[in-house]
Amino acid sequence: MELSEHLDPAVLGLIQSEVEQTLLGGPRRYTREQVADLAGVPLERAQRLWVSMGFAIDADPDAVMFTDGDAAALRALVSFVDGGALAADAAVAATRALGQSMSRLAEWQVAVLNAHLADELAAAHSGSDAMDRDAMDEESLRAAVGTLTSQLLPTVEALQSYVWRRHLAAATARRAGSVGEDTAHRTLAVGFADMVGYTSLTRRIRVDELSSLLEEFESRTTAVIAQGGGWVIKNVGDEVMFAAEHAADAARIALALQDTTRTDPGLPDLRVGLALGPVLVRFGDLFGAVVNIAARLTTAARPGTVLVDADLAAALRKETARDGGMELRSLRPLRVRGYNRLRAFVLRPGPGTGD
Structure with missing residues (x-):
């Protein structure tokens, strides 16, 4: 009773x-x-x-x-x-x-x-x-x-x-150095990471197991994002949205997210998508075409991979030219919702980085 x-x-x-x-x-x-x-x-x-x-x-x-x-x-x-x-x-x-x-x-x-x-x-x-x-x-x-x-x-x-x-x-x-500037419109790297097969998984596990899975996912992704110099925008079920000031930071976060998932058999594979460009910052959330592109790339990514857009790929080539810590492979233009020919690149760790 x-x-x-x-x-x-x-x-x-x-x-x-x-x-x-x-x-x-x-x-x-x-x-x-x-x-x-x-x-x-x-x-x-x-x-x-x-x-x-x-x-x-x-x-x-x-x-x-x-x-x-x-x-x-x-x-x-x-x-x-x-x-x-x-x-x-x-x-x-x-x-x-x-x-x-x-x-x-x-x-x-x-x-x-x-x-x-x-x-x-x-x-x-x-x-x-x-x-x-x-x-x-x-x-x-x-x-x-x-x-x-x-x-x-x-x-x-x-x-x-x-x-x-x-x-x-x-x-x-x-925001250091941005006093007096328009901080509602910024150029940021935006990323999404979502768990593969989450919907079917929820039909097979108990509610308490689902709670533990989400806690582990949010705990690990939050730690990786914060440690990598980014910040979490929001968690929505099986997906985390994050941002970073620099393309290289966002790319390293994405690769680290994939790495931490591969080392934990209790977590499903991830898909990660990244895009770079101008966004509208509104009460802690982000809006605009860059956000949509990052989301579409996440959906199109294969399990365990990271896809980035052309602007982020170009920025990476400049920011990481000296250390060679990452590799980019161009794909055929993708046909996704809202974009008929979206240029995309697979992001991978560079040689000698432990992958």
Whole structure:
């Protein structure tokens, strides 16, 4: 029987309220009109920003939904925009990107914290008899929630802030010397790596095995990409998208990804595609023809190989001319979706590089 099935709903509601107040910095006090007035923001603008972060608005205009923390955050956001730090027409898009990222992070964190609560309760129940089970459940749950809100959440929040600051410092270092330049349009090497046969594999393995496979794939690819001087753009199921400032770095990352897969029999083969050129950088994601070309090359690549486009091949010939660490072999023009004659090259390690 699940814990929620034998706990008094009123107890669960009270505990949920306590957790919510801890997370939100206080109880819900205001309607949407009241919080907009308190923040000094027109109601329509406040609602637009709230929804863009991924939160619903109650259809009842008199519903008490918002806290003092919500009002303070709304004031800070509007002050940030009105002060010129963020263009007004980009505010909704920025909050939407932030909301989507935080939503995914929160879903994962809640799963972890729920598992911790379950372990705490299981330990508290060991040795208790059935007669005092309900009382123990309520008492144990309150104690576990108290520990969670007073100790674990501040630790998670501090760690989250630390990782964010570290990534901010790394992104700043990558943009060194670009102050005043248009950083939304950049020339980058973009790559994709995806697992071969992933769809059929998911039909043959258990959910827990799939979880382990994805964890291993993401762990290994993230390490290779970061160590190689690139950065992960996003993971989508069986595929990782990454970028690098220089063609040679992207090429070495691609070869290293293939190498790490070959040495691990637990991972499927990879296909890797790379392209170089101008991209649109939008809230951490990349868009444009270069991204499409890299994706098409990944799809066209044979298992265990790396395909690159003509621009990246040309850049590699310049960047690696001195060390000869890589080889390129021209292929016949490819016919892929959106491109009838896409020039492509197979990238391989050069002689004497251990392959």
